Amino acid sequence: MKKMRWSICLVIIFMSTPVLGEFYRYVDKSGNVKFTDDLGQVPVEQRPKAKTYMESKGIPEEKTDISDAEKEKTVQDSTAELDQIKIQLDKEKLELEKEYEAMMKEQDALSEASKKAKTRVLIQKFNKSVLAFNEKTAGYAKKRRALDARIVKYNSEVKQILEKKLEKMQKK
Numbered sequence: 001m002k003k004m005r006w007s008i009c010l011v012i013i014f015m016s017t018p019v020l021g022e023f024y025r026y027v028d029k030s031g032n033v034k035f036t037d038d039l040g041q042v043p044v045e046q047r048p049k050a051k052t053y054m055e056s057k058g059i060p061e062e063k064t065d066i067s068d069a070e071k072e073k074t075v076q077d078s079t080a081e082l083d084q085i086k087i088q089l090d091k092e093k094l095e096l097e098k099e100y101e102a103m104m105k106e107q108d109a110l111s112e113a114s115k116k117a118k119t120r121v122l123i124q125k126f127n128k129s130v131l132a133f134n135e136k137t138a139g140y141a142k143k144r145r146a147l148d149a150r151i152v153k154y155n156s157e158v159k160q161i162l163e164k165k166l167e168k169m170q171k172k
Contacts, residue, residue: 024050078161085154092147099140106133 026046028034036042042050110126110133117126 026050078157082154082158082161089147089151089154096140096144096147099143103133103136103140106136 022037024037024042025033025035026042026049028043110129113126113129117123
């Protein structure tokens, strides 16, 4: 079943990829100009003279004129914004580390409580504590994944800015 899903996905991906195409221009016996993408349709005597074209690239993008000063200001603004984001991410990371430490202490306390739970009432109480701890752990894991995703996004933005600065320095 998994193989079938993967093969369908691969077929869809490969069918939707753009392909470079060549087409040929030649003149037929009656003097008409013809275009074809099959070199076999071009008469043999005209194949050496058949002109090859590559497909058009589409409409070119209009270039906007942004001065170097505006680019520098944009980079500086984004750098300042990224600094604020870094401070916020560091705060959240510290909070999560504190929460993790508290959870580790709670886990140690639960392991001690498991040794002491001998009666049915104590075991039920212990089980409720474990369920609550598991919910806290799941919440922590969710927060941690969200923080990690934001850190990855932050790192990619920093990388882009550094690449722009490097490119600018190489142009000079």
